Amino acid sequence: MREHGMSVARRRLFGGAVALAALAATRRETAAAAPRTFLRPPEWYRFRFGEFEITVVGDGDLDLGDPAGGFPGHPKDDLTALLREHFLPTDKLVLPQNCFVLNTGRQLVLFDTGVGYTRPFGPNTGMLLANLRAAGIRPEEIDAVVCSHGHIDHVWGIIGGDGKPNFPNAQVFISKADFDYWTDEARASAAGWVGTFVQGARRNLLPVRDRLTFAEDGKEVVPGVVAVAAPGHTVGHTAYAIQSGNRVAMFIGDLAHHQVIMLRRPLIEFAFDTDPKQSAQTRLRLLRQIARERTFVLSYHFPFPGVGHVAAEGEGFAWHALPWGVDL
Numbered sequence: 001m002r003e004h005g006m007s008v009a010r011r012r013l014f015g016g017a018v019a020l021a022a023l024a025a026t027r028r029e030t031a032a033a034a035p036r037t038f039l040r041p042p043e044w045y046r047f048r049f050g051e052f053e054i055t056v057v058g059d060g061d062l063d064l065g066d067p068a069g070g071f072p073g074h075p076k077d078d079l080t081a082l083l084r085e086h087f088l089p090t091d092k093l094v095l096p097q098n099c100f101v102l103n104t105g106r107q108l109v110l111f112d113t114g115v116g117y118t119r120p121f122g123p124n125t126g127m128l129l130a131n132l133r134a135a136g137i138r139p140e141e142i143d144a145v146v147c148s149h150g151h152i153d154h155v156w157g158i159i160g161g162d163g164k165p166n167f168p169n170a171q172v173f174i175s176k177a178d179f180d181y182w183t184d185e186a187r188a189s190a191a192g193w194v195g196t197f198v199q200g201a202r203r204n205l206l207p208v209r210d211r212l213t214f215a216e217d218g219k220e221v222v223p224g225v226v227a228v229a230a231p232g233h234t235v236g237h238t239a240y241a242i243q244s245g246n247r248v249a250m251f252i253g254d255l256a257h258h259q260v261i262m263l264r265r266p267l268i269e270f271a272f273d274t275d276p277k278q279s280a281q282t283r284l285r286l287l288r289q290i291a292r293e294r295t296f297v298l299s300y301h302f303p304f305p306g307v308g309h310v311a312a313e314g315e316g317f318a319w320h321a322l323p324w325g326v327d328l
């Protein structure tokens with residue numbers, strides 16, 4: 001009787017064919033059919049927040065160079081140690097930009113607009129419109145553009161290269177203090193970055209002046225969204241509390257730019273703050289409140305998608321990112 005219906009000779013032949021197939025598969029693995037592109041995938045993420053839906057849409061990364069340049073009054077050794085401890089590059093500070101689209105069921109509300117078409121921070125920025133399209137959101141569907149403050153990476157995406165609004169049907173919200181400060185003609189000729197920021201704010205905010213409403217502390221901008229004054233980074237810097245049922249989320253804008261440096265050292269002074277001391281006090285006060293009340297945080301500059309919670313830890317705070325796929 002032949003073992004399992006197969007002769008010894010056939011089994012040898014079959015075994016040889018299997019070995020050859022295995023060898024061919026190994027060769028294929030070392031010559032991938034698809035080339036490596038090293039391209040970033042479209043940057044958007046979506047989750048549920050109570051009755052609302054939130055889509056995070058990236059505008060790309062701001063490379064600020066040497067971390068010490070961002071915090072001139074702080075010991076460089078401490079910055080390096082903090083970054084090393086969290087396995088982050090110590091030679092450059094990179095800040096992602098997370099814009100948020102809140103869908104309340106009635107309205108689409110965009111929080112902040114990135115650096116816009118001029119891409120002043122290089123080709124890996126100014127990606128909001130492309131990423132919105134990737135997420136299936138058309139710019140003309142946006143009902144409100146809500147701005148935290150008047151800086152380059154927050155309002156320069158309001159107007160396109162053709163001089164027309166990127167979000168043609170949107171009402172625009174910003175604090176009066178920031179509108180007045182960053183569109184002040186007298187400041188447009190200021191030396192250094194302040195003059196550049198003012199010129200860009202004028203280019204982006206003045207053309208939508210007739211559809212602009214000032215966000216006021218404690219008042220609703222659109223149903224479900226209340227302005228929360230958070231001054232210091234700029235004179236009228238504003239966070240926004242988003243409420244669905246008994247859940248509260250806070251879009252913190254630039255209350256903290258970095259999930260390690262500015263949470264572990266909340267009183268640190270940032271180079272781009274209009275009033276660094278007031279900014280630090282506002283940061284400490286609001287972060288304490290957010291941690292105590294377990295408020296869900298939407299952060300503009302924390303690692304994409306910039307959503308999670310802040311907990312008190314030691315003298316400062318720790319960031320706990322919301323895991324992929326978790327709804328609130």
Ligand SMILES: [Zn+2]
Nearest residue numbers: 151153154254
């Ligand atoms: Zn910013």
